Amino acid sequence: MAATMATTGLAPGNRVADLCTGSGVLAIEAARLGAESVTAFDLSGEAVACARTNAAAAGVVVDVRQESFRTAALSGPFDLVLCNPPYVPCPEDPEVAPVPANIGPALAYDAGPDGRLVLDPLCAAAPDLLGDEGTLLLVQSELCGIDASLRSLRATGLKASVIARQWIPFGPVLTARARWLESTGRLPVGRRTEQLIVIRADVP
Numbered sequence: 001m002a003a004t005m006a007t008t009g010l011a012p013g014n015r016v017a018d019l020c021t022g023s024g025v026l027a028i029e030a031a032r033l034g035a036e037s038v039t040a041f042d043l044s045g046e047a048v049a050c051a052r053t054n055a056a057a058a059g060v061v062v063d064v065r066q067e068s069f070r071t072a073a074l075s076g077p078f079d080l081v082l083c084n085p086p087y088v089p090c091p092e093d094p095e096v097a098p099v100p101a102n103i104g105p106a107l108a109y110d111a112g113p114d115g116r117l118v119l120d121p122l123c124a125a126a127p128d129l130l131g132d133e134g135t136l137l138l139v140q141s142e143l144c145g146i147d148a149s150l151r152s153l154r155a156t157g158l159k160a161s162v163i164a165r166q167w168i169p170f171g172p173v174l175t176a177r178a179r180w181l182e183s184t185g186r187l188p189v190g191r192r193t194e195q196l197i198v199i200r201a202d203v204p
Ligand SMILES: C[S@@+](CC[C@H](N)C(=O)[O-])C[C@H]1O[C@@H](n2cnc3c(N)ncnc32)[C@H](O)[C@@H]1O
Pocket: 019, 020, 021, 022, 023, 024, 025, 026, 041, 042, 043, 044, 047, 067, 068, 069, 070, 083, 084, 085, 086, 107, 108, 109, 118
């Protein structure tokens, strides 16, 4: 996502929002690239503290807010919106496919049985976040429905397409969920890699 953002040339001189900022890595990169302003949002107080510390250590200005992506539009509009949301499918009963205890907060990765708990409302609300000629860059896995995101974004009137793809090996969460994902038909039996993609959605 960071490399893709740099390739688009959309951060310099623009108002950037990073939704679900986590460590702040994308917000910090946008600031480094010369964004006019960067506002970062995360529900987690620990993530907000971490992102503030990381921005200060990097010597860049990022306005980090403990706030849901759902209310970020009130601080807009933005020229560029970045989002690497939670998108890992999870069973209703966590005991069906428990993840290792030291893996970090589920808020950072779990996104309901289809992985779309954040993606669906985010795609539907994308135009509210964007100014004239604004752009959303969104990261997700193939395992939570690429076409569903493209359809949802296009239904709002945005022009949306996949602009980057990368195969990666499963991390610890997907490794723990692999059998369950196979049983739901979301994962071909025996595969332990996933494709991550970046969607670009533009105000026409
Ligand atoms: C995959 S992590 C993001 C990592 C970071 N953006 C990056 O690129 O490395 C997802 C983040 O979304 C946050 N989050 C989950 N639900 C949220 C919501 N409704 N509004 C804002 N942030 C949320 C979590 O606290 C977590 O920090």
